[in-house]
Amino acid sequence: MPKTLLIGLDGATFTVLDPLVERGVMPFLGSLLDRGVRAPLRSVVPPLTPPAWTSLMTGKRPGEHGVFDFFQKESPDSEYFQFASSRDVGTSTIWSLAGEQGKRVISLNFPLMFPPPAVNGYVVPGGWVPWRQLRLGCHPAGLFDRLKALPSFEPRELALDMKLEAKAIEGCDAEEYADWIRLHTRREERWFDIVRHLLDEDDSVDLVGVMFDGPDKLQHLCWRFIDPETRPAAPNEWEREIIALCDDYFRRLDEIIAALVELAGPDPTVVLASDHGFGPSWDVFYVNAWLEQHGYLAWADDGEREALESTQVGFSRMTRHVFELDWRRTVAYAATPSSQGIHIVRQRDGDDAPMSDEAYERLVTEIAAGLLEVRSPRTGRALVNEVHLRATTFAGPYEQLAPDVSLALADGAALSILRSDTLVKTRAEANGNHRPEGIFAAAGPALRSGETLPEISIVDVAPLLLYSLDVPVPLDMSGRLPEAAFRPGELERRPPQYVAGALPEEQPAVAEPEVVFDSDDEALILNRLRALGYVE
Amino acid sequence: MTQLDPQVLDDVLKLIDELSGDWEFEGEITPETRFLGDLGLESLDLVVLGTMIQHRYGQLPFAEYYAEVGQRPVAERDVSVADLVSFIARNRTLSEERA
Numbered sequence: 262m263p264k265t266l267l268i269g270l271d272g273a274t275f276t277v278l279d280p281l282v283e284r285g286v287m288p289f290l291g292s293l294l295d296r297g298v299r300a301p302l303r304s305v306v307p308p309l310t311p312p313a314w315t316s317l318m319t320g321k322r323p324g325e326h327g328v329f330d331f332f333q334k335e336s337p338d339s340e341y342f343q344f345a346s347s348r349d350v351g352t353s354t355i356w357s358l359a360g361e362q363g364k365r366v367i368s369l370n371f372p373l374m375f376p377p378p379a380v381n382g383y384v385v386p387g388g389w390v391p392w393r394q395l396r397l398g399c400h401p402a403g404l405f406d407r408l409k410a411l412p413s414f415e416p417r418e419l420a421l422d423m424k425l426e427a428k429a430i431e432g433c434d435a436e437e438y439a440d441w442i443r444l445h446t447r448r449e450e451r452w453f454d455i456v457r458h459l460l461d462e463d464d465s466v467d468l469v470g471v472m473f474d475g476p477d478k479l480q481h482l483c484w485r486f487i488d489p490e491t492r493p494a495a496p497n498e499w500e501r502e503i504i505a506l507c508d509d510y511f512r513r514l515d516e517i518i519a520a521l522v523e524l525a526g527p528d529p530t531v532v533l534a535s536d537h538g539f540g541p542s543w544d545v546f547y548v549n550a551w552l553e554q555h556g557y558l559a560w561a562d563d564g565e566r567e568a569l570e571s572t573q574v575g576f577s578r579m580t581r582h583v584f585e586l587d588w589r590r591t592v593a594y595a596a597t598p599s600s601q602g603i604h605i606v607r608q609r610d611g612d613d614a615p616m617s618d619e620a621y622e623r624l625v626t627e628i629a630a631g632l633l634e635v636r637s638p639r640t641g642r643a644l645v646n647e648v649h650l651r652a653t654t655f656a657g658p659y660e661q662l663a664p665d666v667s668l669a670l671a672d673g674a675a676l677s678i679l680r681s682d683t684l685v686k687t688r689a690e691a692n693g694n695h696r697p698e699g700i701f702a703a704a705g706p707a708l709r710s711g712e713t714l715p716e717i718s719i720v721d722v723a724p725l726l727l728y729s730l731d732v733p734v735p736l737d738m739s740g741r742l743p744e745a746a747f748r749p750g751e752l753e754r755r756p757p758q759y760v761a762g763a764l765p766e767e768q769p770a771v772a773e774p775e776v777v778f779d780s781d782d783e784a785l786i787l788n789r790l791r792a793l794g795y796v797e
Numbered sequence: 798m799t800q801l802d803p804q805v806l807d808d809v810l811k812l813i814d815e816l817s818g819d820w821e822f823e824g825e826i827t828p829e830t831r832f833l834g835d836l837g838l839e840s841l842d843l844v845v846l847g848t849m850i851q852h853r854y855g856q857l858p859f860a861e862y863y864a865e866v867g868q869r870p871v872a873e874r875d876v877s878v879a880d881l882v883s884f885i886a887r888n889r890t891l892s893e894e895r896a
Binding site for chain 2: 341342343375390393395397
């Protein structure tokens, strides 16, 4: 029986979950909250799936673990970005730390787990792993074929189908909403079946982690049907159907959470956490257009302009900046909408020397000040709430790969990197977008009951999980054990153990792929594995 | 056609053969087979496939390569097995020379 159960709910927010509990849609969650502790969970900058879940898994901030976005800068001075992979996670994770102490783990659907790390247990990765290559992501060898024997095992629905995923961000036709919601209900059931199967086969597992990403996917597309504040007052027939299907999704998710806790046996420590919260989003800020308007960026003359009128924040344009920008006349650019970050070009084509430190400081200060002046035409208020500079926000061994200037946008506004003649556009209907405040809830024999704690950080979750497993917490973790979550005297009775932190791992161990090349040049496998660029 | 490195070709064909069983692809995979047009892969599949290829061959400039492919006219935005094998062999050699 596992001692500890980590249930990840991607994008979950109490503003949605609490009303669902109150309406009786999620009764088990309600009972779990009643018998445990809860707290708002502060995400990282940016509040985005890859850096945030990596922070939860490592107890460290992005500058300390090395993951900032779905894509990673190839090198500090490169304009090329690569697909972020497990090899970009430059430090230990809860999975590896538990394994080092002889604990066995199950890690399902967490991002940045591809290629699968060589954990002591099982990995089926999440994130942007295409279904056609899910086999390569399963650890240990042979797991994919064992799982294929399950009637519910369907890689197309468990892993990524890019054509379907784009809908969550870019929107889809009304008739596709229902299928999209049902797909996620089925997907969560399939993940549950894998947990049940693995626990049936292996009773030595100590830590089970499974992440359900339906809340994020549904909230992006269906926010106006999920959020009690924005639900239509007099829904038409189609809207009633979508509202009912969203309720059905959360009702089924609640049943799955209940079944997972039951599978874990008596008195497990159960931790629910999300990587970020959610809220409505109307505005789209065209950051590269702003940079162009202020003389920091120039488009190449032959750049494409067909999306001029689009407010969609699409996957397909994520690395076109390499060819769309005139690098002789560009000193600042945003490469992806998701990173919410601006990179500075410190040495342009034709420059004799890189930008001096003084000039760099002047430039980022000037850009930051200018961004704080941008207004939302919808509200008349500032569109950029906060600007984060790299040296302070991303301090750590991987700081040089981070954006130089990061934006926190007001009211969940989205960022676009596309060309536009208008700096800020407003959507006709609100959709959902990320917020920095996610959820934390935990219940177990050592934890308080029915208490709401002040906000804790997402990096505090890893120490709590390690403590629950009797695994020493590395002292170099930024996260701290949230002591207020524990019953009085519990930490004195069983004091937490600490160990010196390991140096950043340049090349974390990665499991041998299940499909292996038959050549004998194993030394090459030790070379740093980088994910690749992106092609439309 | 330029002579393809037989070891690299063998490696890539073995990888694709094994994976294609999961895709229910029943045709023959040859050096001329195109990943997008014939095998029905999406661009992200190619990106992730490159991840595993680098597992075997070390760091290769896939980002630049795929970015270049992405700039071609739409009808030419594809990569054949032979293209990929040539890319691996060419850049592996360059990497070794630099080393």
